[in-house]
Amino acid sequence: MPGNDMQNEQPSYFTSRLDKAIGWARKYSIFQYPFVTACCGMEYMATACSHYDVDRFGAGLPRFSPRQADVLFVVGTISHKMAPVLKRIHDQMAEPNWVVAFGVCTCTGGFYDNYATVMGIDTIMPVDVYIPGCPPRPEMVLDGLMKLQDKIQDQHTTGNRPAPEARPDIL
Amino acid sequence: MPMETTQTPQSDPAELESRDMMLNIGPAHPAMHGIVRIVTKLEGEQIQEAEVEIGYLHRGFEKMAETVDYNGVIPYTDRLNYVSPLINNMGYCMAVEKLLGISVPERCHYIRVIVSEISRISDHLTCVGASAMELGAFTVFLYMIKAREYLWELVEKVTGARLTVSYCRVGGVKGDLPQDFAEPCAKAFEETRKVLKEADGLLTRNRLFADRMIGTGVISAEDAISYGITGPFLRGSGSDYDVRKDCPYAVYDRLPFDVPVGTHGDNMDRYLVRMEEMEQSMRIVERALADMPPGPVLVNPETGRPIPAAEMVDQAKMGNIVSISGTSAVACPTLEGANHTQHPSIATDEKRVFLPPKEDTYGNIEGLMQQFKLVMFDHGVRPPTGEVYFPVEGANGELGFYLVSDGASGAYRLRVRPPCFAIMSALSKLLTGDMIADMIPTFGSVNMIGGELDR
Amino acid sequence: MKTSPLIESVTDRFPDVVLASHTYRGDATVVLGRKSLLKVAQFLKEDPAFEMNFLMDLTAVDYSAFGKRATPAFFASSGVAVKPSPQIPDEDPWPGPPAESRFAVVYHFFSTAHKHRLRLVVPVEEGDAEVDSLIPLWPGANWLEREVWDMFGINFTGHPDLKRILMYQEFEGHPLRKDYPVNRRQPLIGPVN
Numbered sequence: 001m002p003g004n005d006m007q008n009e010q011p012s013y014f015t016s017r018l019d020k021a022i023g024w025a026r027k028y029s030i031f032q033y034p035f036v037t038a039c040c041g042m043e044y045m046a047t048a049c050s051h052y053d054v055d056r057f058g059a060g061l062p063r064f065s066p067r068q069a070d071v072l073f074v075v076g077t078i079s080h081k082m083a084p085v086l087k088r089i090h091d092q093m094a095e096p097n098w099v100v101a102f103g104v105c106t107c108t109g110g111f112y113d114n115y116a117t118v119m120g121i122d123t124i125m126p127v128d129v130y131i132p133g134c135p136p137r138p139e140m141v142l143d144g145l146m147k148l149q150d151k152i153q154d155q156h157t158t159g160n161r162p163a164p165e166a167r168p169d170i171l
Numbered sequence: 172m173p174m175e176t177t178q179t180p181q182s183d184p185a186e187l188e189s190r191d192m193m194l195n196i197g198p199a200h201p202a203m204h205g206i207v208r209i210v211t212k213l214e215g216e217q218i219q220e221a222e223v224e225i226g227y228l229h230r231g232f233e234k235m236a237e238t239v240d241y242n243g244v245i246p247y248t249d250r251l252n253y254v255s256p257l258i259n260n261m262g263y264c265m266a267v268e269k270l271l272g273i274s275v276p277e278r279c280h281y282i283r284v285i286v287s288e289i290s291r292i293s294d295h296l297t298c299v300g301a302s303a304m305e306l307g308a309f310t311v312f313l314y315m316i317k318a319r320e321y322l323w324e325l326v327e328k329v330t331g332a333r334l335t336v337s338y339c340r341v342g343g344v345k346g347d348l349p350q351d352f353a354e355p356c357a358k359a360f361e362e363t364r365k366v367l368k369e370a371d372g373l374l375t376r377n378r379l380f381a382d383r384m385i386g387t388g389v390i391s392a393e394d395a396i397s398y399g400i401t402g403p404f405l406r407g408s409g410s411d412y413d414v415r416k417d418c419p420y421a422v423y424d425r426l427p428f429d430v431p432v433g434t435h436g437d438n439m440d441r442y443l444v445r446m447e448e449m450e451q452s453m454r455i456v457e458r459a460l461a462d463m464p465p466g467p468v469l470v471n472p473e474t475g476r477p478i479p480a481a482e483m484v485d486q487a488k489m490g491n492i493v494s495i496s497g498t499s500a501v502a503c504p505t506l507e508g509a510n511h512t513q514h515p516s517i518a519t520d521e522k523r524v525f526l527p528p529k530e531d532t533y534g535n536i537e538g539l540m541q542q543f544k545l546v547m548f549d550h551g552v553r554p555p556t557g558e559v560y561f562p563v564e565g566a567n568g569e570l571g572f573y574l575v576s577d578g579a580s581g582a583y584r585l586r587v588r589p590p591c592f593a594i595m596s597a598l599s600k601l602l603t604g605d606m607i608a609d610m611i612p613t614f615g616s617v618n619m620i621g622g623e624l625d626r
Numbered sequence: 627m628k629t630s631p632l633i634e635s636v637t638d639r640f641p642d643v644v645l646a647s648h649t650y651r652g653d654a655t656v657v658l659g660r661k662s663l664l665k666v667a668q669f670l671k672e673d674p675a676f677e678m679n680f681l682m683d684l685t686a687v688d689y690s691a692f693g694k695r696a697t698p699a700f701f702a703s704s705g706v707a708v709k710p711s712p713q714i715p716d717e718d719p720w721p722g723p724p725a726e727s728r729f730a731v732v733y734h735f736f737s738t739a740h741k742h743r744l745r746l747v748v749p750v751e752e753g754d755a756e757v758d759s760l761i762p763l764w765p766g767a768n769w770l771e772r773e774v775w776d777m778f779g780i781n782f783t784g785h786p787d788l789k790r791i792l793m794y795q796e797f798e799g800h801p802l803r804k805d806y807p808v809n810r811r812q813p814l815i816g817p818v819n
Binding site: 035038042043045046049050051062064076077079081082085086089112114115117134135137 | 198199200201205206226227229230231235247249250253254297313319320323333335621625
């Protein structure tokens with residue numbers, strides 16, 4: 001596979017410049033799919049609108065189809081009823097794609113420790129950036145977005161991301 | 172999604188057989204404000220049947236309320252109708268106060284009314300803005316979110332948080348309004364009025380907007396009442412039921428305001444009702460600020476400003492006690508507004524319900540005991556056994572809290588009567604007969620908030 | 627109309643079905659037998675003195691754990707029980723749970739003409755958890771009854787389509803019952819965590 005070959009060979013000046021250029025292009029043209037469910041959606045709206053403009057990061061155009069998007073913002077609590085729908089949406093996204101867990105309900109379930117809530121979407125899909133907060137202030141969202149941009153910049157052009165960390169078994 | 176195609180077995184066009192098409196909209200759909208699934212049966216563009224499926228945001232609010240104590244439910248109530256969280260807080264706290272049989276000071280009532288109305292304005296801004304965006308008016312959405320930011324900054328000055336505030340407590344509020352609240356409030360309202368005027372100019376007489384909104388999503392007042400619909404949705408159809416006028420609570424009976432009522436019951440009337448309600452809410456707040464009984468003024472008589480506690484301690488260490496004697500200290504930035512002198516105006520004086528001011532907690536043994544008895548696990552607010560129902564006017568209609576207590580430190584059963592549940596149950600009736608494109612403005616004017624609908 | 631006249635009118639009209647009544651904290655409440663719910667509801671809606679055109683709320687309460695919360699120990703290891711602080715006293719106390727039955731279905735009515743409210747409580751046994759549906763009178767009762775079925779498992783005879791509304795169809799159990807532990811998870815996908 002061409003991807004594997006590129007990983008194994010010694011990085012040369014041109015391929016590393018190319019990676020950086022592609023990373024630069026990708027990180028400044030984020031087409032996000034805002035999967036908005038709950039209260040965090042209000043802070044997402046506030047971040048996306050004129051006061052805390054997210055368009056200046058190149059992420060101002062939400063695509064409302066997962067096949068046209070590359071970042072999945074999971075905004076708000078995911079219940080068990082909604083989880084299969086979310087998984088399906090994630091599966092429909094083409095590589096390279098990234099997932100942002102926006103709000104503490106998506107990171108770890110928040111304070112809804114009950115029968116109805118998924119305790120963190122990283123149990124059902126790999127997550128790249130966790131933005132905690134209930135809801136996170138727009139400044140935190142922009143910080144998370146910048147961390148995502150760093151991650152996109154450093155990612156290899158084939159889109160291979162390192163294997164996800166195993167979740168510690170603390171329960 | 173499965174599609175039924177038309178069959179043409181004969182070449183004679185008069186005998187073309189056609190079947191209805193089933194179109195599944197949602198649960199993840201850009202035009203759905205929350206997550207809801209509408210399965211429509213279409214004949215061409217017209218909706219023959221619509222089945223609405225909810226429950227995608229069910230977070231077990233009522234079950235969680237049974238596991239925490241009375242004050243611990245307040246963060247959960249914030250997240251019910253998350254665009255107007257202060258109204259939910261207030262409704263819940265007033266329900267518990269009704270159960271306890273206590274009353275709060277008058278200034279506290281005024282404070283609650285003021286922040287509730289500010290919350291109501293931000294809810295209507297979000298609703299009208301979002302539904303305008305779905306009809307293509309993206310600029311109006313940006314303008315209204317801009318106005319909402321001003322209001323949220325105002326809420327942040329009072330409560331410390333923009334959205335999930337947890338401001339009210341059982342027996343009072345967390346802290347008094349800041350000393351200089353009237354001026355930022357006036358500025359925020361001036362900006363909001365400007366935005367409302369612009370939005371009105373852009374939308375109300377706009378041919379595109381009016382054509383999509385007039386005559387769509389029509390429901391009569393009797394039908395709305397039989398479904399249990401209240402709030403701006405009902406008032407757009409002609410009935411003037413408003414909990415603030417008909418079953419007044421807090422100090423609403425002393426504040427003059429009008430209740431806008433529509434006539435046709437279509438989306439345009441509901442939009443106009445919401446726009447006018449925002450103006451009326453601003454009127455209520457301005458009058459409440461003028462009429463409010465004054466709170467204590469917390470300043471250092473020498474310099475004219477309150478002293479932070481650290482500074483007071485430093486002055487005392489240097490032996491400079493004379494200038495600070497008789498002055499209050501600001502205990503902690505997060506406790507602003509809950510100082511010793513402000514405490515009587517924001518909290519009931521029933522000691523078994525509300526925490527003492529922090530100066531008393533750390534200063535004398537009675538305050539410490541009161542704090543201990545309220546905070547330690549399974550102590551706390553213990554109402555008598557009973558059941559109450561308390562309705563407030565939420566942004567979508569009558570938000571009722573039904574509370575059953577068995578004398579323990581937490582609620583035995585807490586039920587929220589969600590206003591948009593009733594409206595969503597009528598949605599299938601509203602959509603039938605309209606075209607598929609009319610679903611967007613109708614659903615926008617429902618103002619479905621998932622946190623409230625599914626709890 | 628004031629509160630107690632409401633209850634008196636209902637009791638006068640239906641003397642043999644009203645089991646109890648009270649006006650705790652000013653809320654007029656009538657406890658009814660299960661069989662006569664539809665009759666009384668129709669009377670409330672149509673009688674000109676009541677004109678209860680709003681069915682505001684329809685919910686249920688599970689009284690099986692009423693007053694039974696165990697007093698916790700001060701520290702988990704100490705075993706020293708903490709006496710709960712005394713309640714705020716009440717001069718006009720509540721009569722208590724409506725009957726010996728496990729469930730009670732609670733209806734809240736409101737009239738826009740007379741601006742009065744009434745609460746109807748219908749005790750329901752666990753083994754025979756069935757109540758008449760109020761859909762013929764108020765179509766808004768459709769979803770409210772589905773929610774009570776979903777959360778409590780109480781059947782409504784005459785309901786056209788009694789299925790789950792807030793939980794997914796594959797969910798087993800009724801979450802708001804007191805014997806359903808709050809964090810027993812039944813995920814559709816993903817691990818049980």
